[in-house]
Structure formats: C-alpha cells, structure tokens
Amino acid sequence: MKIATWNVNSIRARLPRVLAWLEARQPDVVCLQETKVVDELFPREEIEALGYAIECFGQKTYNGVAVLSRSEMTDVVRGFPNDPEDAQRRVLGVCVQGYQILNLYVVNGREVGCDAYERKLILLEDLRQMVCTRYADAERLILTGDFNVTFDDRDIYDPEAWRDRILCSVPERDALGRVMECGLADAFRHFHDEGEHYTWWDFRTRGWQRNRGLRIDHFLMSPAALDSCRSILIDRDERDGEKPSDHAPVIVDVDVASAAQ
C-alpha cells in the first residue's frame, strides 16, 4: 500500500497537477495539507472519478487538510480534542487497512520567539498529548504531513545560515522529539543516511532553481508500522514544471500483510 503526503499549497490551484500525479503514481492513500478551501468547495468529483474516497477538514484561505483513499476510511478524527473551536484546520486522522494515520499541518511559526512560534510549540504539545492518549494503543501508527521542523543539519541546504532559525531551532525540534518519545521513528532516516534530500524549496528565494531546500515533510512511524515499510521516496519531479507547489510529495510503500501479524 502506497501512502503519500503532499503540501499542495491550495488544492484548487494544484488540481490539474494532483490529478495527473494520482494517475501516474497510483498512491492508495494521500494526505494533503494547505488545501485552503472550505469542505463545501473541495473539488471532490474529479478526484472521486479516479476511485478515491475523500475526507476533508478545511477552512477559507488558510490551512486545511484532507485524506484521499482507495480503501475504506474509518475512525475519522477532525482537529485536536482540546481545541473544540477548530479554528485552525490542521489535523485529520483516519484508519486505513489497519494503519492509524494522522495527517498534520504544523504551524510554520514565522520567526523564533514570536506569537506564531509559541502557537507552534503549543500545537506540538497538543499533538504529543493526542498521540499518547487517543492513539496510545495503535499498533501501526503513522504521523505524516508538513511538520515545518527539520531534524538535523542533513535536512538543511546551508546549516550555518539556518542555525537556530525557524524550522531549525532547538525548542521546536525538542517539541517534535517529545511527540516521538512514545516510539515513533523518522522513516526517511531509517532508509537514507545522507543529506541533501529536501521536501520544500522556498518560492521567494527561487530555492528550487538553486537546490536550496529543507526536509520538513515527514513520515513518523511506530515500530510495527516501520517494520512493514518497504521504501520511502521524495517525488522531486513534482517540484518542477508548470505551477508546482513549493513542496514535493513524499511516498512510502508499506506491506499490509506483513504488518498484520
């Protein structure tokens, strides 16, 4: 079963590319972030025509997450348990083929120390709580999405320039580390040791053209989920060409049968 994550930076602006990519890559489950659309206006028909069921949790202009799946989705969870207002649509949980999947769009944080940065740390603490309560007994647990956090220097094109800056600072890395303390592992690093594998390149600095990127989109897996994982790849081709998102998709292949025992 192929599971993908992709920050599309507006599902409506990206729809032609997403449809072509679904046909080419044939993922079974797709976690989308920054859909930037209310659920009533989500472009369902074109995606459903390719055989996908859709769960979405969106808002106007900003944020928004959705999951596309060719298999049945159960245990749908929208938002954080301790955020009843759901002002920021950033988390959507589903269960597919025995995998509990949490699709996340973590607050960017803008700049270390500002209000948005504090909100980022709070969200990560909320996430930690959610994972170790609601998902404490999930054998095959996968957290994926745009975490807006790098793990170490290998994830950064110029580590010295980014030292202690947003997406790379110690407090946000520690907060993400606490989310993972229950036994979650960075699946990409399980398969690849070397640096210079990025998932996001800034539009503003023409980062793609200069390969100035960061690795901030992740698959964090429980031991049983990781045991079943055959491979992980960053689909760099999707960052190129006409009207790309600023993020590339990341795709894992998991063996459903092997994980079930």
Next chain:
DNA sequence: ATGGTCGCGGAGCGA
C-alpha cells in the same frame, strides 16, 4: 542581497 514569489481575494496576510 533581511531581497525574492506564490495563493487567496481583491488589500494585505501567511508561507
């Protein structure tokens, strides 16, 4: 280069 470009919505915000 403390710049630059996107998307949304129709100015300015968020990334």
